[in-house]
Amino acid sequence: MAGRRRAWPGVSGRPRRAGRREVTVVIGLGAAVLVLIALSAAVASHSVAREQALDEAERTTRRMADLVVAPLLAGYVAHDRDDADDLVEAVRVRKADGYLDDVVVWSDDGTVVFSDRPEEVGRRPQPTPRNVAAALAGRTTSMLEDDAPEPRRVGGTEDDQDGPPRYVDVVVPLRVAGLTPLALEAYYDYDRVDRVADDLLRQSLPLVVVPLLTLQLVQVPIVVSLARRLVRHEAERARLLERALSASDRERARLSADLHDGPIQDLAGLGYAVGAIAPDVPERHRALMAQVQQTLREAVENLRGLMADLYPPHLGGAGLDEALATLVAPLREAGTDVTLHVGELGPLGDDTTVALYRVAREALANVTKHARASHVEVSAERVPPAHGRGLVRLEVGDDGAGIDPARLHRRRDEHLGLRLVGDQVAALGGRLSVAPRPGGGTRVHVELPVGEVGEGVPKPP
Numbered sequence: 488m489a490g491r492r493r494a495w496p497g498v499s500g501r502p503r504r505a506g507r508r509e510v511t512v513v514i515g516l517g518a519a520v521l522v523l524i525a526l527s528a529a530v531a532s533h534s535v536a537r538e539q540a541l542d543e544a545e546r547t548t549r550r551m552a553d554l555v556v557a558p559l560l561a562g563y564v565a566h567d568r569d570d571a572d573d574l575v576e577a578v579r580v581r582k583a584d585g586y587l588d589d590v591v592v593w594s595d596d597g598t599v600v601f602s603d604r605p606e607e608v609g610r611r612p613q614p615t616p617r618n619v620a621a622a623l624a625g626r627t628t629s630m631l632e633d634d635a636p637e638p639r640r641v642g643g644t645e646d647d648q649d650g651p652p653r654y655v656d657v658v659v660p661l662r663v664a665g666l667t668p669l670a671l672e673a674y675y676d677y678d679r680v681d682r683v684a685d686d687l688l689r690q691s692l693p694l695v696v697v698p699l700l701t702l703q704l705v706q707v708p709i710v711v712s713l714a715r716r717l718v719r720h721e722a723e724r725a726r727l728l729e730r731a732l733s734a735s736d737r738e739r740a741r742l743s744a745d746l747h748d749g750p751i752q753d754l755a756g757l758g759y760a761v762g763a764i765a766p767d768v769p770e771r772h773r774a775l776m777a778q779v780q781q782t783l784r785e786a787v788e789n790l791r792g793l794m795a796d797l798y799p800p801h802l803g804g805a806g807l808d809e810a811l812a813t814l815v816a817p818l819r820e821a822g823t824d825v826t827l828h829v830g831e832l833g834p835l836g837d838d839t840t841v842a843l844y845r846v847a848r849e850a851l852a853n854v855t856k857h858a859r860a861s862h863v864e865v866s867a868e869r870v871p872p873a874h875g876r877g878l879v880r881l882e883v884g885d886d887g888a889g890i891d892p893a894r895l896h897r898r899r900d901e902h903l904g905l906r907l908v909g910d911q912v913a914a915l916g917g918r919l920s921v922a923p924r925p926g927g928g929t930r931v932h933v934e935l936p937v938g939e940v941g942e943g944v945p946k947p948p
């Protein structure tokens with residue numbers, strides 16, 4: 488039976504699918520955690536690389552100020568040709584590896600007194616850049632910049648053609664004997680920051696990700712095995728329940744047959760016998776005799792009702808009509824307003840009829856158990872064939888508490904009623920849906936194929 492079951496929309500999937508879904512969820516979550524950790528590591532290594540880059544740029548600039556620029560600047564300012572050439576050469580050498588991009592010396596009034604680009608010398612941007620002013624006041628600053636170095640930006644020609652270049656901009660105080668306080672500004676290529684970040688990431692990522700990945704891989708077979716066990720367990724439960732239901736059906740049939748063949752026949756026979764002697768009873772006992780006959784008739788009728796209740800009459804065409812009427816009777820007796828409409832159903836196969844009956848029985852049992860409804864509508868009709876395939880449709884709607892769709896999809900072993908009938912419907916090529924009813928309450932809707940094509944559908948397990 489388990490092998491032939493199909494998923495049926497609206498209520499829940501097959502246990503096997505559900506098992507697969509859980510494995511996918513666990514593996515998916517693990518993969519998501521890995522990606523999250525990798526992203527965090529990338530962000531962290533980039534931030535560490537930035538810190539390192541700023542520190543290194545500050546150290547390099549301070550060394551350049553003290554060891555290279557300060558000894559030559561006094562001569563440069565005094566137009567000493569040798570010092571000037573040495574200074575330009577020293578800066579050129581340091582720029583050779585591409586890390587240092589630009590060097591500018593600012594005087595205390597914000598004028599460029601030295602730049603390796605001679606056209607910048609003498610320029611005095613207004614206002615004095617803030618980091619230059621800070622350095623003139625004795626403070627070192629460093630920052631990451633998206634723009635070209637200040638003199639070129641103001642001059643405005645180079646380097647703006649290929650998107651924004653990025654720089655580390657450092658300004659340090661520069662003290663030269665005999666001169667007012669100065670500031671040395673140096674720009675460094677930001678690419679090095681990216682390279683350091685990449686190196687850090689390359690080193691740190693495997694340390695974090697490999698153990699996690701290993702853990703994930705070790706977990707997968709365990710999760711799969713647990714899921715399989717869960718699926719087996721659930722299939723077993725469903726099988727046991729199904730067997731219990733069939734056993735209960737068989738028991739009902741046996742009781743019903745016993746009732747029919749025993750008490751009902753006996754009482755009916757007694758009724759005939761009493762009827763036969765009734766005319767000969769003395770006048771004074773006639774009323775009592777009529778009462779006995781009436782009581783016997785009622786007893787037979789009640790027992791027949793009980794028999795039908797235990798095991799519905801042969802189901803087929805009009806039989807379903809009768810069986811549905813029997814099913815709704817207890818609800819009516821309990822004061823619920825029940826509308827029952829059964830259209831012309833025509834000949835239905837036994838399997839189809841039994842499946843419809845079972846759906847109705849489960850849906851009405853659920854109304855009694857869960858809905859607290861005041862009105863219930865039960866309808867069954869045949870839908871005209873389309874493309875050679877006819878359908879029979881059954882609906883049970885109530886105006887009760889309503890159903891939370893989440894509850895239907897939640898896998899709870901102890902609630903199997905709808906799933907079992909849903910599986911039976913699916914095995915016959917039909918469709919069962921349970922959904923909130925527009926206007927409140929719940930609606931159970933089932934469609935089963937009938938007619939030429941429907942006859943070919945698989946039988947229930």
Ligand SMILES: Nc1ncnc2c1ncn2[C@@H]1O[C@H](COP(=O)(O)OP(=O)(O)OP(=O)(O)O)[C@@H](O)[C@H]1O
Pocket residue numbers: 849853854856857858885887888889890891894895901902903904905906929
């Ligand atoms: N007509 C309804 N109104 C409100 N809730 C419903 C209705 N029908 C079903 N439910 C909800 O859907 C759940 C699943 O129903 P299902 O018939 O599968 O299980 P059950 O009735 O709880 O148990 P079982 O049928 O196995 O004895 C129910 O527990 C109930 O919460």
Ligand SMILES: [Mg+2]
Pocket residue numbers: 849852853903904905
């Ligand atoms: Mg139920």
